[in-house]
Amino acid sequence: xxxxxxxxxxxxxxxxxxxxxxxxxxxxxxxxxxxxxxxxxxxxxxxxxxxxxxxxxxxxxxxxxxxxxxxxxxxxxxxxxxxxxxxxxxxxxxxxxxxxxxxxxxxxxxxxxx
Amino acid sequence: xxxxxxxxxxxxxxxxxxxxxxxxxxxxxxxxxxxxxxxxxxxxxxxxxxxxxxxxxxxxxxxxxxxxxxxxxxxxxxxxxxxxxxxxxxxxxxxxxxxxxxxxxxxxxxxxxxx
Numbered sequence: 001x002x003x004x005x006x007x008x009x010x011x012x013x014x015x016x017x018x019x020x021x022x023x024x025x026x027x028x029x030x031x032x033x034x035x036x037x038x039x040x041x042x043x044x045x046x047x048x049x050x051x052x053x054x055x056x057x058x059x060x061x062x063x064x065x066x067x068x069x070x071x072x073x074x075x076x077x078x079x080x081x082x083x084x085x086x087x088x089x090x091x092x093x094x095x096x097x098x099x100x101x102x103x104x105x106x107x108x109x110x111x112x113x114x
Numbered sequence: 115x116x117x118x119x120x121x122x123x124x125x126x127x128x129x130x131x132x133x134x135x136x137x138x139x140x141x142x143x144x145x146x147x148x149x150x151x152x153x154x155x156x157x158x159x160x161x162x163x164x165x166x167x168x169x170x171x172x173x174x175x176x177x178x179x180x181x182x183x184x185x186x187x188x189x190x191x192x193x194x195x196x197x198x199x200x201x202x203x204x205x206x207x208x209x210x211x212x213x214x215x216x217x218x219x220x221x222x223x224x225x226x227x228x229x
Contacts, residue, residue, distance in 0.1 A: 049217055094215075
């Protein structure tokens with residue numbers, strides 16, 4: 001079965017510090033991985049994806065993610081956090097057996113304090 | 115502007131009533147989805163559709179129904195059989211299986227509250 005896990009319900013960082021939001025995956029075959037952000041009472045917004053190629057993927061709003069095959073991880077990172085980055089972040093994987101299905105992690109609430 | 119619209123933004127339902135949530139997209143996407151979001155549980159798939167006039171149950175389809183008569187539209191009906199329908203409902207779309215690396219696009223959501 002395809003799945004992703006986000007081990008942290010909440011991450012707290014100070015503005016200006018680097019941030020990491022963790023995601024691990026379990027898939028058979030090559031993974032198609034995604035990160036989304038959700039602001040309160042809004043839909044999810046796409047940040048970035050890993051399909052193949054470079055392990056460091058750059059996305060929107062200064063975010064990047066590092067794909068690590070040996071650790072089956074796809075952690076979201078940003079060198080310098082902003083208060084406006086405070087939101088709920090979801091990791092997702094696309095099912096390689098049924099490409100029209102996506103599996104989402106439980107979400108990580110990021111709090112960036114001034 | 116291309117995108118997905120959902121209406122209404124807020125919906126209140128009395129117990130025993132059926133309600134229908136609207137989802138429209140103008141992205142020319144083949145696949146459409148309905149998710150339910152509850153606090154601390156992430157997104158759970160209710161139904162999805164890969165093509166017009168075809169749809170499949172997701173993980174929590176009981177008490178819900180859908181139709182896909184047009185490519186642009188994928189309405190969700192929450193029936194009285196759904197025992198705990200209060201939640202935030204999200205509609206999404208994506209390109210078809212032939213373009214497997216593309217992401218989903220999400221609508222703004224509908225918050226349903228049972229009175």
